[in-house]
Amino acid sequence: xRSFLLQVAAVTTINVKSIPQRFWLSLSTVxxxxxxxxxxxxxLAMANGFQRTLMSAGAEDVAIVLRGGSQAEINSTxxxxxxxxxxxxxxxxxxxxxxxxxxxxxxxIVDGLKRTSQTxxxxxxxxxxxxxxxxxxxxxxTEGRMFNPGANxxxxxxALLREFHGFEIGSTVSFSTSRWTVVGVFEADGSVFxxxxxxxxxxxxxxxxxxxxxxxxxTRLQSPAALDTLKRYVDEDPRLKLDVKSEAAYFxxxxxxxxxxxxxLGWPLAIAMALGALAGALNTMYSxxxxxxxxxxxxxxxxxxxxxxxxxxxxxxxxxxxxxxxIGATATYLVFDGFSTSTLGASFTQVVFSFxxxxxxxxxxxxxxxxxxxxxxxxxxxxxxxxxxxxxxNS
Amino acid sequence: MNDFVLIGKNLFRKKLRATLMLVxxxxxxxxxxxxxxxxRAFNAGEEVAAADRLVVVNKINFTQPLPVAYFNRVRxxxxxxxxxxFNWFGGYYQDPKNFLIVMAVEPETYMxxxxxxxxxxxxxxxxxxxxxxxxxxxxxxxxxWGWKVGDRVPIMSNIFTQKNGSRTWDFTIVGTFTGRKPNxxxxxxxxxxxxxxxxxxxxxxxIGWMALNTTAPSQNDRVAKAIDQMFANSFYETxxxxxxxxxxxxxxxxxxxxLIVALVVGAAFATILxxxxxxxxxxxxxxTREIGVxxxxxxxxxxxxxxxxxxxxxxxxxxxxPGIALAWAFxxxxxxSVGNFIPGFAVTPSIALTGVAxxxxxxxxxxxxxxxxAMRLDIATALGRS
Numbered sequence: 001x002r003s004f005l006l007q008v009a010a011v012t013t014i015n016v017k018s019i020p021q022r023f024w025l026s027l028s029t030v031x032x033x034x035x036x037x038x039x040x041x042x043x044l045a046m047a048n049g050f051q052r053t054l055m056s057a058g059a060e061d062v063a064i065v066l067r068g069g070s071q072a073e074i075n076s077t078x079x080x081x082x083x084x085x086x087x088x089x090x091x092x093x094x095x096x097x098x099x100x101x102x103x104x105x106x107x108x109i110v111d112g113l114k115r116t117s118q119t120x121x122x123x124x125x126x127x128x129x130x131x132x133x134x135x136x137x138x139x140x141x142t143e144g145r146m147f148n149p150g151a152n153x154x155x156x157x158x159a160l161l162r163e164f165h166g167f168e169i170g171s172t173v174s175f176s177t178s179r180w181t182v183v184g185v186f187e188a189d190g191s192v193f194x195x196x197x198x199x200x201x202x203x204x205x206x207x208x209x210x211x212x213x214x215x216x217x218x219t220r221l222q223s224p225a226a227l228d229t230l231k232r233y234v235d236e237d238p239r240l241k242l243d244v245k246s247e248a249a250y251f252x253x254x255x256x257x258x259x260x261x262x263x264x265l266g267w268p269l270a271i272a273m274a275l276g277a278l279a280g281a282l283n284t285m286y287s288x289x290x291x292x293x294x295x296x297x298x299x300x301x302x303x304x305x306x307x308x309x310x311x312x313x314x315x316x317x318x319x320x321x322x323x324x325x326x327i328g329a330t331a332t333y334l335v336f337d338g339f340s341t342s343t344l345g346a347s348f349t350q351v352v353f354s355f356x357x358x359x360x361x362x363x364x365x366x367x368x369x370x371x372x373x374x375x376x377x378x379x380x381x382x383x384x385x386x387x388x389x390x391x392x393x394n395s
Numbered sequence: 396m397n398d399f400v401l402i403g404k405n406l407f408r409k410k411l412r413a414t415l416m417l418v419x420x421x422x423x424x425x426x427x428x429x430x431x432x433x434x435r436a437f438n439a440g441e442e443v444a445a446a447d448r449l450v451v452v453n454k455i456n457f458t459q460p461l462p463v464a465y466f467n468r469v470r471x472x473x474x475x476x477x478x479x480x481f482n483w484f485g486g487y488y489q490d491p492k493n494f495l496i497v498m499a500v501e502p503e504t505y506m507x508x509x510x511x512x513x514x515x516x517x518x519x520x521x522x523x524x525x526x527x528x529x530x531x532x533x534x535x536x537x538x539x540w541g542w543k544v545g546d547r548v549p550i551m552s553n554i555f556t557q558k559n560g561s562r563t564w565d566f567t568i569v570g571t572f573t574g575r576k577p578n579x580x581x582x583x584x585x586x587x588x589x590x591x592x593x594x595x596x597x598x599x600x601x602i603g604w605m606a607l608n609t610t611a612p613s614q615n616d617r618v619a620k621a622i623d624q625m626f627a628n629s630f631y632e633t634x635x636x637x638x639x640x641x642x643x644x645x646x647x648x649x650x651x652x653x654l655i656v657a658l659v660v661g662a663a664f665a666t667i668l669x670x671x672x673x674x675x676x677x678x679x680x681x682x683t684r685e686i687g688v689x690x691x692x693x694x695x696x697x698x699x700x701x702x703x704x705x706x707x708x709x710x711x712x713x714x715x716x717p718g719i720a721l722a723w724a725f726x727x728x729x730x731x732s733v734g735n736f737i738p739g740f741a742v743t744p745s746i747a748l749t750g751v752a753x754x755x756x757x758x759x760x761x762x763x764x765x766x767x768x769a770m771r772l773d774i775a776t777a778l779g780r781s
Contacts, residue, residue, distance in 0.1 A: 025677060028669035035662040069562060071491055074458075075553045077597070109458045111634075117651065119644040122456060176455045176632040208459075209630065269426065273663055276422035279415040280670035286411060287677065343650045348458065350648065 007304050011312035014295065015288070016319060022288060029284045030324040032277035033372055037328025037365040039273055041357060042336045043266025044364065047259040049356035050343070054255035057191035058248035059137055060224040061093075065217040065234070068241045072254070072347050073107040076215045082240055083217055089233045091226030092219045095134065101220035103129035106204050106213065109349055110175050110197070113165040114342070121342070123160065124349040125175070125197045127204030127214075133186075135220045136193065144169045144184035149200050152207070155184035157194035159352035163342050167197070178207040192251070195342070195352040218247070254346040274372050277324075281376025285317050289384045296384055297392025306385035313381035314374070321373020325366040332365070333357055398698070402705040405682070412678070413710070416671050420714025420757070421721070423663040424750055428722025428742045430656045431749070436740040437652050439578045440642030445511050446612040447476075449619055450641040451605040454632035458483075460601035461631050463592075466501070469605060472621050474614040478607035479504035482591060485554035486584075488540065495536070496583035497550060498603075499591035508606055512579045519544075519570020527590050529569035533581030535738075537571050544568050550584075555595040564594065580738030606638065664757070672761040675707050679765035686769050687777025696770040703769050707762025708755060715754035719747050 019026050065086055070076040078086075083104045092100045106127035114121045126132075130149065133139045147153035156167045166173060173180045180199065188194050205211050221227055224246065231244045289296070296309050336355045345351035407413050435442075451469065453459035463480070470478045479501050486497030502524045506515050515523070515531065523531050530550075532542060542548060549563045556562050566586055574581050592599065609618050619635035626633045636644075646652070679686075686699060694702075723742040730740060 024673045028673045031669055032666040035666050039659055039662050069491070069551075070553055072553075075485060109456045111454075111456045114647070117647045119647040121648050122458070176453070177628060177630065208455075269659060272422055272426055273666065276419040276663065276666055276670075279419035279422075280666065283412060283415045283670065283674060286415075341650060344648045 004305070004307075007308040008311045011299065011304065011308040012315045014292075015312035015316040018288070018292060019316065019320075022284065022291065025284045025287060026320055029277070029281050029320050029376075030327065032280045033321050033324025033369050034328035034331065036270055036273045036277045036372065037325050037369050038332050038335075040266060040270030040368055041329060041332040041361060041365045042355065043262055043269070044361045045332065045336055045355040045357045047262035047266065048358060048361060049353045050262065050351065051255045051259040052356055053190065053195075053351060053353040054192050054251045054345070055248075056189055057193055058246070058251035060246050060248045061221045061226075062135060062137075062247040063219045063221055063227055063230055063244055064247050064250050065219070066215075066243045066245070068243050070243070073105075073216050074109070074347050074349075076107075078104070078214050078217055078242065080212050080214070082242065083214060085237060085240055086217050086219065086234070086242075089219075089230050091221050091223075091229040091233075093222050095131065099131075101131050101135050103132040103135045103218045104201065104214040105129065105132065105216050105218060106201060106208075106210060107215050107347070108204065108208060108210075112160075112167070112350075114350075115163055115165055116341075121164070122344065122349045123164065123197060124195070124347065125154075125199065125204065127201035128198055129201050131220075132198065132201075132218075135218045136188065138187075138189040138191075139193070140187045141184045142187050144182075147183055147198070147200055150203060151200065152178065152180045152203060153183045154180045154197050154199045155186050156182055156198075157196050157352075158185055158187050159190075159194035159340070159342075160196065160350075161185055162340060163195075163350070163352045175207075190354075192345070192351055195350060257346055258343070258351075270368065274368060278372050278376050281317060281321065281372055282379065284320070285313060285377050285380035286383070288316060289313060289380045289387075292384075293387065293392045296387055297389045300387075300389045301393065309387070310381045310385035313384045314377040317377025317380070318370060318373040321369045321376065322366070324373075325369025328369065329357075329362050329365045333362075398702060398705065402702055402709055405678075405702070406706050406710055409678070412674065416674055416710060417714040419667050419670055420711060421718040423667045424715040424718025424754070425721050425725070426663045427660050427750060427753065428719045428746060429725055430660055431746045432722065432726045432740055432742045434652055434656045435743065435746065436578075436738065437646060437649075438643075439580070439739040440646060441639055443512060443576060443579050444637070444639035444642050445608070446637075446639075447609045447615070448508070448638040449607050449609060449615060449622075449635050450638050451607065451622055451633050451635045452641075453604075454623075454634040457604055459631075460598065460603060461605070461633065463588075463600045463602050465626065465631070465633070466602065466605060468625065469607060469622055472618060472625070474610050474618045474621075476608040476610050477504055477507045478605055479508045480588065480602040480605045481505075482588065482601075482603045483554075484550075484586075484591070485552045486550050487553060488548070488550060491551075491553060495550065497552075498583070498585050499588045500585045501588050502585075505585060508608055512575055513572045513581065514575050515570065515572040519572070522569035523587075526567060526569050527587060528565065528567055530566035530584050530586040531570050531572055532568050532584040534571050534573045535580065535582040536584055537568070539582065542568055544571055552595075555597055557594050558596055564590075577741075578739040582738060664753070667757065668760060671707070671710065671757070672764070675703075675710075675761050676765045676768075679703055679769055683772065683777050686772055687774050690772070690774050690777065699772075700766045700770040703766035704759060704762040707766075708758030711754040711758035711761070712751075715750060715757070719750045723747070 066076040087100050087102045108125045109122045110125045111120045112123040161167050169182050171182050227246050234240045234244050337357045339355040342350045342352040466480050482499040484497040486495040487493050523529050546568045549565050551562050622635045623633050726742045
């Protein structure tokens with residue numbers, strides 16, 4: 001057994017040490033595999049970043065109330081009377097003064113200029129109630145101040161400021177004939193809310209001619225379990241033809257549509273490219289076996305088995321693949337991780353998000369690389385093991 | 396034995412190696428063909444846009460409404476040939492997942508303004524103008540849902556409700572239309588604005604946006620300015636742009652698809668450049684002795700150069716052409732299943748031609764170094780080397 005292991009070790013060492021003899025061909029395999037891993041990981045990082053941005057906005061203990069069947073805030077309408085009935089509902093948390101933490105909101109789309117493309121893009125302008133910021137978790141004004149009730153003032157999310165022109169603090173923004181001053185910038189734990197513009201609900205209603213109209217109601221619940229209580233209350237009242245969802249469920253649904261799509265594009269592309277790289281790896285490894293035919297035959301002639309030749313070739317291939325995988329993963333991390341961009345989300349407005357790699361994704365990338373190395377090494381390794389001694393010595 | 400036979404023999408002397416290279420080239424061109432087709436579909440809106448068409452939207456954003464009274468005022472502006480207006484309906488069929496493109500339009504002017512894009516038979520035109528609850532359904536949408544002209548279809552809206560609280564509108568399919576160009580997608584339906592305005596509950600006499608034809612593209616700028624000036628400082632200010640610019644801006648909202656496509660295709664080509672380039676160098680080096688023999692027989696350096704370049708170009712074409720063909724077949728097979736999401740997904744002749752140019756480029760790039768080496772090789776060294 002010991003001599004068998006020594007044989008394997010010896011042949012493997014010979015294999016690995018011979019890599020520099022086929023430097024350019026081996027390098028092309030490594031680079032090909034690295035590029036495959038980069039393509040896969042950048043798509044997965046894009047999907048992951050988008051999903052995180054929406055998911056981190058969704059709290060389990062915040063309920064969002066929409067018109068029945070409307071699916072997205074932009075399509076919903078809720079009447080003044082319905083808002084009052086929801087406020088009286090059970091399970092809603094209260095502030096220190098005993099008032100329910102409820103925010104009736106209007107969600108409008110306005111134009112902004114995207115910095116990268118210099119084209120108009122849909123941005124959400126959200127009219128929020130007095131408790132709007134308190135209902136949500138992790139909202140912090142990082143610059144300036146909150147808008148004053150009744151004033152033509154807006155606060156903008158940090159991410160929106162980064163990707164779109166003209167929302168710097170102190171600047172005036174006009175939406176048609178109405179003019180607004182940017183008085184503050186807010187953070188929201190990197191969530192989708194950072195892609196929004198917020199203003200006082202009554203001001204938005206009057207300047208956009210939407211008096212007494214709101215689209216959604218958000219409430220902070222006493223606990224995640226209180227969602228069912230509130231749901232039952234709404235279902236039982238015939239005046240409330242409304243859907244109640246946890247914010248987490250609402251955003252999870254919106255996130256999955258886009259991130260599923262990105263993943264569905266990324267995986268087939270990466271697999272197709274992996275097949276191309278596999279052809280390259282096979283080519284390299286068959287060349288390796290051919291180049292060492294005399295060597296392998298000599299070893300066999302002096303008593304080495306076929307198995308060490310098999311292992312040696314396979315290990316060589318796996319090393320090249322692992323190298324490619326690590327280079328690809330590192331390059332993706334250096335080039336794309338944290339790269340900020342925006343796309344049109346399910347609410348028909350821009351969602352600003354950053355590419356985000358995770359250890360689970362890196363593992364997927366390295367597994368794909370090793371799979372290419374394994375298959376790319378297997379067949380040449382079998383050929384090495386089965387090579388007839390005489391033919392090898394003659395070549 | 397002519398040179399071409401020699402090239403073929405050289406290429407396939409190691410069948411396995413040649414096959415592996417062909418596979419990697421084929422895959423790179425498959426990726427190129429599919430992604431180029433995808434990108435083209437993505438920009439189709441910009442391509443089908445008519446040069447003389449303008450789009451008028453609310454200045455705040457195109458989802459904000461305009462008063463229907465603007466329609467007649469715009470029609471009166473000099474240089475405007477015909478105008479029509481639209482409302483987005485937010486339609487779906489049976490289940491919210493079955494999203495449909497449904498718009499309420501002013502029937503007569505709609506068919507006039509978009510006459511360059513869609514072909515509506517004369518009897519369908521008359522029926523659409525006549526029938527209050529009638530709908531014109533595009534050929535692709537009709538096929539997709541298995542509907543027939545004369546069917547009554549219940550369409551739901553995720554935005555509007557009827558006065559009686561129902562979210563369902565029943566439409567009679569009074570006719571169908573086809574696209575006048577291959578990249579016009581007909582997976583949509585239109586119905587009468589009058590019917591929409593009278594039955595829905597959200598705001599009366601509002602329209603979503605207008606589209607108009609000018610008398611000539613040279614009039615575009617002047618007309619656009621005249622429209623926006625006419626409504627300046629009113630509650631509903633407008634923003635008028637060419638249809639091309641509007642469609643381009645909308646596509647840009649999704650992200651920089653062109654850049655993503657370029658990066659992925661670039662990665663695929665970098666891979667085969669390296670693999671094929673190195674393999675060619677190796678393959679020619681293995682034949683050093685033979686090249687010496689050919690030169691001894693009187694083959695000129697130039698002819699040797701052509702032989703090696705011919706081999707690498709042949710390899711690129713043999714791998715690339717089936718790759719493009721496969722991409723074409725893939726796009727054709729996907730047309731029905733992704734048609735709703737990316738209409739007009741196809742590998743066009745211009746994509747195929749670009750592909751062929753890339754194959755020639757790849758062939759020359761991968762063959763150049765070994766070809767020059769082979770050309771310069773002197774006989775004594777070649778025969779001396781083992």
